[in-house]
Amino acid sequence: MVSEAARRRQEMAVEGQRHLEETMAAAFQILVSLNDELCNAGLWSSAVSATAAAASSQHGHSATPPPPPPPHSADSNAADAGDVPGLGGSFDEARHRYMSAVAALRASISSLSSCAQDTGSTESEADHAEIERLEEHASALRKEIESKNKQVKLLMDQLRDLITDVAMWQSPCSV
Numbered sequence: 001m002v003s004e005a006a007r008r009r010q011e012m013a014v015e016g017q018r019h020l021e022e023t024m025a026a027a028f029q030i031l032v033s034l035n036d037e038l039c040n041a042g043l044w045s046s047a048v049s050a051t052a053a054a055a056s057s058q059h060g061h062s063a064t065p066p067p068p069p070p071p072h073s074a075d076s077n078a079a080d081a082g083d084v085p086g087l088g089g090s091f092d093e094a095r096h097r098y099m100s101a102v103a104a105l106r107a108s109i110s111s112l113s114s115c116a117q118d119t120g121s122t123e124s125e126a127d128h129a130e131i132e133r134l135e136e137h138a139s140a141l142r143k144e145i146e147s148k149n150k151q152v153k154l155l156m157d158q159l160r161d162l163i164t165d166v167a168m169w170q171s172p173c174s175v
Contacts, residue, residue: 019105026098033091
């Protein structure tokens with residue numbers, strides 16, 4: 001029977017595995033987005049001007065909005081269809097997904113480790129009691145084996161004496 005704490009830890013581990021897979025998928029999407037943007041030379045000049053516009057608007061030097069993103073090519077990733085307007089839409093979306101997945105993964109790991117610490121003391125006491133019981137059982141089995149070995153040795157000695165007696169009875173007697 002699986003204890004409640006062990007079942008809870010197993011559920012948390014499955015959730016952590018799911019968060020890890022989401023994080024890896026988001027990181028892969030970042031790489032795909034970067035590749036798409038680096039391979040599309042049309043984005044380079046607009047990306048530079050959009051970056052300059054974004055930097056100047058942050059400092060209050062310009063109130064003009066950044067230029068609209070260039071149209072995507074037909075061979076772009078289907079995930080880019082939901083791009084947000086502005087610089088690096090698919091990249092920003094992937095980066096946001098990655099950050100969210102990393103935060104969820106960290107929370108999952110933190111809760112898993114705190115759960116392990118909470119149940120660790122209880123389970124270590126139970127494990128210690130189980131180990132002690134098994135050691136006592138092993139000691140009792142060793143004593144039983146020692147006793148059986150003594151009985152086997154006695155029986156072998158008796159069998160040897162019996163074989164010797166039978167061999168003497170079957171040998172011809174000289175009178």
